[in-house]
Amino acid sequence: MAYICGRDGAEMEEVYDIGIKYNEMELPEAEGLRCPECGMEFLMEDLVTGELNDAEAMLEAK
Ligand SMILES: [Zn+2]
Secondary structure (H helix, E strand, C coil): CCCECCCCCCECEEEEEEEEEECCEEEEEEEEEECCCCCCEEEHHHHHCCHHHHHHHHHHHC
């Protein structure tokens, strides 16, 4: 399945080294998509399951 960047219409590349900084935490590098044109990154988890949103809700509840 191909994902197209919403900014410039380039086909996004599958990568495995997306660095995540989340609030104060640095999370392990993750699988995701990166646009070769503008460098925008998406987390695969975020695209497929919305897991990051669940984590956000959990963290904010503490
Ligand atoms: Zn782009």
